[in-house]
Amino acid sequence: MSSLLRLMKQLGSDAALAKEYHDNPKAVIDRFGLSDEERRALLEKDYAAIKRLTGLKDGQFATNSTVAAYDT
Numbered sequence: 001m002s003s004l005l006r007l008m009k010q011l012g013s014d015a016a017l018a019k020e021y022h023d024n025p026k027a028v029i030d031r032f033g034l035s036d037e038e039r040r041a042l043l044e045k046d047y048a049a050i051k052r053l054t055g056l057k058d059g060q061f062a063t064n065s066t067v068a069a070y071d072t
Contacts, residue, residue: 004038
């Protein structure tokens with residue numbers, strides 16, 4: 001699994017990481033070791049590049065969405 005895809009999956013399942021990403025995306029990206037191309041695609045919200053880099057197809061990931069985890 002690519003670092004970009006791993007980060008995207010964790011952002012969708014970890015509310016604390018999602019908040020941290022919202023507050024300081026560059027710091028989170030640095031921790032995940034994304035390539036320059038992955039970093040640029042994510043920061044610029046270049047969905048075509050993200051799809052190409054991750055292998056995801058339309059409908060496999062949400063865009064401009066907020067995901068939050070709640071304890072039950």
